[in-house]
Amino acid sequence: MGLLRRRKTLLSASSDNTKRILLLASLRQGCGNAATASRIAYEIQTSTKFTVDCVSVDTPDTESGSLATSIRRYSAVLALHVYRAGNILTSIYNDEQIDLPPLILIFAGTDLHSCEPKWISTLEYIIPRASSLVCFSYEWKKYVETEYKNYLTSKITVIPQSVLLSPFIFEQLPITMDKKAIIWTGEIRPVKDPIFAMEFLSCLNNNEYRLFLVGYENDKALGEQLRSTYSHLNVTFIGGQSQSFVHTLMRTSFAYINTSINEGMCLAMLEAMTLGIPVLARRNTGNTSIIKHRKTGFIFDTPDEAAQCLVELDSSNELRHELIQQAEKYVKKYHNISNETKAYRNLLLSLIK
Numbered sequence: 503m504g505l506l507r508r509r510k511t512l513l514s515a516s517s518d519n520t521k522r523i524l525l526l527a528s529l530r531q532g533c534g535n536a537a538t539a540s541r542i543a544y545e546i547q548t549s550t551k552f553t554v555d556c557v558s559v560d561t562p563d564t565e566s567g568s569l570a571t572s573i574r575r576y577s578a579v580l581a582l583h584v585y586r587a588g589n590i591l592t593s594i595y596n597d598e599q600i601d602l603p604p605l606i607l608i609f610a611g612t613d614l615h616s617c618e619p620k621w622i623s624t625l626e627y628i629i630p631r632a633s634s635l636v637c638f639s640y641e642w643k644k645y646v647e648t649e650y651k652n653y654l655t656s657k658i659t660v661i662p663q664s665v666l667l668s669p670f671i672f673e674q675l676p677i678t679m680d681k682k683a684i685i686w687t688g689e690i691r692p693v694k695d696p697i698f699a700m701e702f703l704s705c706l707n708n709n710e711y712r713l714f715l716v717g718y719e720n721d722k723a724l725g726e727q728l729r730s731t732y733s734h735l736n737v738t739f740i741g742g743q744s745q746s747f748v749h750t751l752m753r754t755s756f757a758y759i760n761t762s763i764n765e766g767m768c769l770a771m772l773e774a775m776t777l778g779i780p781v782l783a784r785r786n787t788g789n790t791s792i793i794k795h796r797k798t799g800f801i802f803d804t805p806d807e808a809a810q811c812l813v814e815l816d817s818s819n820e821l822r823h824e825l826i827q828q829a830e831k832y833v834k835k836y837h838n839i840s841n842e843t844k845a846y847r848n849l850l851l852s853l854i855k
Contacts, residue, residue, distance in 0.1 A: 521854065522553045522575060524603070526590065527582035529558035532689050532718030532742045534769055535610050539582050541666045545843035546850065552577070559586045570594045576603045577854045581628075583610040585621040588628035595631040604633035604853040611766025614642055615787060616693055629653045633853050636661050638767035639791040659849060663767045664842035665776045665833060668746040675750060681712040681736060682756035684812070685779075687748055687770045690728065691720040698761035698784065698805060700731050705809035710816075711736060713759075714751060718742030752777045757815060759808065765789055772837050775799070775829035780822055782811050796821075798829040 523546060527539035543554040555576075573579065573594060581587035584607045595605060607629065617625070629635070629650055635658045637643040643658050684703075688694040696715055703713045713736060719725040728739060743751075748770070752758065758774035758781050765771075765788025772792065774781055781799035783789040793799040800811035815822055 520553050521551065521577040522555060523578050523580060523850065524573065524576040525554055525556045525580045525582065526559055526587035527556065528560050528586055529556065530560050530718075532720075534688075534766075535582055537745070537769055538610070538663065541664070541839075542580070542582075542842075542846060544666070545839065546846060549843045549847045550850070552850065559583070559590055573603065574601065578603050578850055579605045580608060581605060582608045584608070584613040584628065585617070585624055586613070589621075589624045592624060592627055595628065605631060606634045606636060606849065606853070607632040608636040609638070609642060609646060609766065611764075611788070612693065614645060614766060615764035625650065626653050630655045632656050634659060634849060636849070638663050639788070641787050641791045642766065645787070659845065661842055661845040661849075662837050663769050663772060664837045664839040665769070665772050666839055667773065667776065668744075668749045670746040671753070672747060672750040675747070675754065677714075677738065677740065677751075679712075679754055682710050682816070683751070683754060684711055684713045685716065685748075685751055685755040685758050685774070686713060686761065687716045687758075688760075688762065689717050689720040690715075690725050692724060693763050695761045695763050695784075696724070696728055697731070699759060700728070700735060700737065701805035702759065702761070702808040702812075703735050703737065705806045706812065709736065711756070711812070713737045714755070715739045716741070716743055716748055716751065749773065749777065752779050755779055757782055757812060760784060760789060761808075762786060762789070767791065772833055775833045778826045778830060780815055780825050781829065782808055782815075784808070792832075797825070798832045799825060 525539055525543055528535045539556050543556050546552055546554050581591060588607060595602060630653050634656050637646060637658055637660050640660055643660050646658060686699045690696060699713060752774050758779045760768055760771050760783045762784060764786040767788050771781055771783060781793060783793045783799055783801055785801050785803050790801060793801055795801040802808040802811050
């Protein structure tokens, strides 16, 4: 979409009267926040007259000092991931500054379920300074209302993630699909728990399935552990891939599995449901906000339970068809891109003078 820009683009913003929105997020390859930021920017730019500058919080040149000199060029700031983006803004949004653009904090995932102790002071500082807060689900809204009740000074809006599929499909994948494919996607890092997926595969008694692990290595040690573990299993580790590659692989897969210890709201899972791929999801707050057991997918707690779910799915075409239908209906109703677009547009218009 061409919307993910570096810091230098931000500082060369034109001096015309176009209203500009700053979207701060992690934009590294394979990061779920990058896909979310790109989609939100696309929605805003196609539904309003605003121009959106997406700026990465991961690069050294995203410094609060230089950002402070340019932030007043913007009509609003969207901060995706309350700690990572909020941490950059703490020195700017202080009690001495005036005429700052309204700040919208979007809770993304690890800022909720994997919040490190050292992050707490940043969240407690920046949350009261926000003009609005966004959560992806009512479950996480309730969590924020409980956890940060003494710091809330603005309304929390629930805006579920939506799905924007890649328009390009590979005619032929450069991998062998010799067995029923189970696809796992995500960054290789502890919270995604890819080792759980290996344990799930080892619980299966037959040789009919192949697990495809798709994701960039965020944790090199964990990546090495994976490679040393799967040599004797039906596992193919194909690393980070483009969105179009992943969507093509999903279309040819028998099932999608999510083994995360926790999730904010898994975009890849919603994409699989949209593409008609049955979903097996580990029980956590983010996953159970989407998946209702045996209605829109399967929920499991252990690798053995996940294996049992897969066997049940494979033994009943009727159940498989019903899960696919219900999942597609659910995503169309609750994760519609038009609804997400309207929600962010209305939120911005309500805050921008």
